[in-house]
Amino acid sequence: MNKEKGFALIFVLMVMSTMAILGTALFSRSIPERYLSERFVDSTQAFWLAEAGIQEAGFVLNSGDWTGWANQGATDKVKTASLGAGNYTVTVTDFSGANPIAVSAGTVKGVSRNIEATMRKSGSLFNAALSSQTQFQGALFNDVVFDSYDSSLGLYGGSNVGSKGNIITTAASAGAITLIKNNLVKGDVSTGPGGTVVLNDTSAVTGNITDDNNTTMNPVVIPADLSSLPSGGDYFLNGGAGTLVSGDYKFSSFKVRNGGKVTIDGTVRMYCASLPTSVSFEIALNGQVVINPGGKLIVYADGLFLVSKKGIANNTHRPKNLQIYSTLNADATWTMIGGDGSTPFEGVIYAPNTYVETNNWLEVYGSIVAKRIFYDSVYSMHYDEDLKVEGSTEQTGTAGSQYSVKQWKEQNNPYPLN
Amino acid sequence: MVEILLCMALLLVLFLGSMNVYVYCFELQETARNTSNALNDVRSKLEDIRNSDFDAIVATYNAQVVDLSKVNGIVIGKMKTEAAYVTGSNNNLIDIRAVACWRQKGGRIIGEGKIDGSGNFVLSDLNGNGKIDSPVELVTAVSKKK
Numbered sequence: 099m100n101k102e103k104g105f106a107l108i109f110v111l112m113v114m115s116t117m118a119i120l121g122t123a124l125f126s127r128s129i130p131e132r133y134l135s136e137r138f139v140d141s142t143q144a145f146w147l148a149e150a151g152i153q154e155a156g157f158v159l160n161s162g163d164w165t166g167w168a169n170q171g172a173t174d175k176v177k178t179a180s181l182g183a184g185n186y187t188v189t190v191t192d193f194s195g196a197n198p199i200a201v202s203a204g205t206v207k208g209v210s211r212n213i214e215a216t217m218r219k220s221g222s223l224f225n226a227a228l229s230s231q232t233q234f235q236g237a238l239f240n241d242v243v244f245d246s247y248d249s250s251l252g253l254y255g256g257s258n259v260g261s262k263g264n265i266i267t268t269a270a271s272a273g274a275i276t277l278i279k280n281n282l283v284k285g286d287v288s289t290g291p292g293g294t295v296v297l298n299d300t301s302a303v304t305g306n307i308t309d310d311n312n313t314t315m316n317p318v319v320i321p322a323d324l325s326s327l328p329s330g331g332d333y334f335l336n337g338g339a340g341t342l343v344s345g346d347y348k349f350s351s352f353k354v355r356n357g358g359k360v361t362i363d364g365t366v367r368m369y370c371a372s373l374p375t376s377v378s379f380e381i382a383l384n385g386q387v388v389i390n391p392g393g394k395l396i397v398y399a400d401g402l403f404l405v406s407k408k409g410i411a412n413n414t415h416r417p418k419n420l421q422i423y424s425t426l427n428a429d430a431t432w433t434m435i436g437g438d439g440s441t442p443f444e445g446v447i448y449a450p451n452t453y454v455e456t457n458n459w460l461e462v463y464g465s466i467v468a469k470r471i472f473y474d475s476v477y478s479m480h481y482d483e484d485l486k487v488e489g490s491t492e493q494t495g496t497a498g499s500q501y502s503v504k505q506w507k508e509q510n511n512p513y514p515l516n
Numbered sequence: 517m518v519e520i521l522l523c524m525a526l527l528l529v530l531f532l533g534s535m536n537v538y539v540y541c542f543e544l545q546e547t548a549r550n551t552s553n554a555l556n557d558v559r560s561k562l563e564d565i566r567n568s569d570f571d572a573i574v575a576t577y578n579a580q581v582v583d584l585s586k587v588n589g590i591v592i593g594k595m596k597t598e599a600a601y602v603t604g605s606n607n608n609l610i611d612i613r614a615v616a617c618w619r620q621k622g623g624r625i626i627g628e629g630k631i632d633g634s635g636n637f638v639l640s641d642l643n644g645n646g647k648i649d650s651p652v653e654l655v656t657a658v659s660k661k662k
Contacts (some may be wrong), residue, residue: 104519106520106523107519107522107523108520109523110526110527113527113602114529114530115525117530117534118534119542121534121537122535124537124538124541125537125541127541127545128540128542128544128545128548129544131544131545131548132544132545132547132548133550134548135547135549135552135652136551138551138552139651139652140554141554142555142559143653143654144652146562146654146655146656147655147656149656149657150611150633150655150656150657153609153656153658153659154609154657154659155656156659156661157605157608157609157659160659161605161606161608162606163604181655181657182613182653182655183655221623241662261571269642305571306571306606306607308606308607308609310564310606336584381652425552426660434522437557471611474606491633499662509543
């Protein structure tokens with residue numbers, strides 16, 4: 099019996115040791131796990147703060163409002179701001195250049211994440227339903243609905259109707275955009291700094307009304323491979339049928355009259371190199387140009403551009419497949435007269451240094467950019483949001499005014515071993 | 517006999533102490549796991565917001581409260597988003613904040629929330645600072661892409 103004395107104590111010591119070892123093991127696993135979890139939260143918070151800095155950089159590059167930013171040398175700007183549980187410091191290098199670089203460091207409880215974004219001006223020329231550099235001719239705005247859709251998703255209608263039917267102008271005058279009678283803009287309306295928007299007689303704007311539009315319109319640049327082609331003279335189809343197959347064409351003028359019908363098969367680029375005072379492109383007297391499915395027509399015109407009656411039937415139903423560019427530099431109407439109401443216009447027009455007039459179209463799908471726009475007798479205008487995609491039109495990147503992120507990367511390893 | 521009584525007393529003390537350590541450790545692990553899961557939910561929500569129509573962000577997401585994903589193991593929890601135009605940005609820049617709070621299995625509440633009279637978990641500004649606080653909170657900004 100005496101030999102068994104102390105056994106209970108030894109047993110207790112063994113149990114104590116086992117439980118202590120287990121407890122220590124559990125504790126040593128739990129503490130680092132908690133630490134890693136907290137570090138993961140801090141790191142994620144820092145990342146999103148850094149992203150906030152990039153977003154702010156994009157905003158100031160587009161708005162030009164550098165309030166709160168400090169100069170860092172002649173070409174750089176820097177700003178530090180607190181947000182949430184931490185702060186971010188963003189530096190914009192070469193802020194007035196073509197490709198400014200924004201570097202943003204988000205920091206939370208000593209954990210930092212750095213993001214570098216190279217910006218560039220958006221390549222899209224067509225960022226609104228209507229875009230002009232002068233006051234809109236308000237009296238011509240009657241009973242028009244402006245909205246948007248995305249032609250990459252299908253035809254306009256049903257669920258494919260959006261509220262990006264924006265109208266913008268750089269005009270900074272009172273009534274720079276005046277909607278006279280029963281117009282509905284499902285989108286934003288923006289004028290130049292100090293400009294005002296007047297809504298008369300039940301006209302309404304569903305989006306924001308701002309005066310911060312500083313869009314610039316650069317001139318059209320004729321592609322060298324097109325301008326260097328030998329001229330094919332005047333193309334004139336007076337009745338009958340013709341076909342243009344894929345390729346580049348250079349004419350003095352292009353005219354289709356008296357029921358003539360020209361079919362576009364494939365991608366056709368056409369340069370009408372006429373005198374500025376002459377007619378470059380004309381469809382009249384029931385003439386028509388038909389773009390077949392799979393086709394695309396890109397027209398550069400030095401002179402007047404006239405389309406009437408049946409107009410241009412874009413059977414691809416993608417506005418990017420009918421691109422019209424004007425090189426004309428004149429304060430006169432580079433007339434774009436509409437059809438007879440039976441054929442909608444599904445395309446884009448870019449005429450930065452002259453006037454565009456529309457009338458008698460049933461509907462317009464796409465976008466119009468011009469020095470001045472007379473928008474008359476058009477039932478509705480549907481901006482194609484697909485036009486914002488870079489590369490959707492041939493003329494891109496030369497006239498964009500809005501910065502967007504070109505390249506984005508994280509600068510350092512977010513989870514360094516230390 | 518004295519030895520046995522002494523041993524039993526020692527065992528009891530040891531057992532209670534160890535249980536406390538074990539419970540604490542399991543709670544730490546649950547908190548860490550739930551924190552990661554809640555953070556994933558919040559991060560996912562921010563991505564949703566970034567990918568939505570800019571003009572609809574404030575109207576859609578400001579003061580929005582949704583349940584945390586039960587898939588991730590948090591049985592009862594809420595996430596709140598806040599979105600507000602930055603002053604002076606002409607409605608072209610939005611600050612976004614998303615915060616997640618939940619109740620753990622043991623009843624501990626992470627973040628500012630409480631169980632209401634009906635037994636539901638609700639967010640509540642307990643410290644009266646005008647916002648819901650939580651260790652799981654993400655803040656960022658989104659600018660308008662014209």
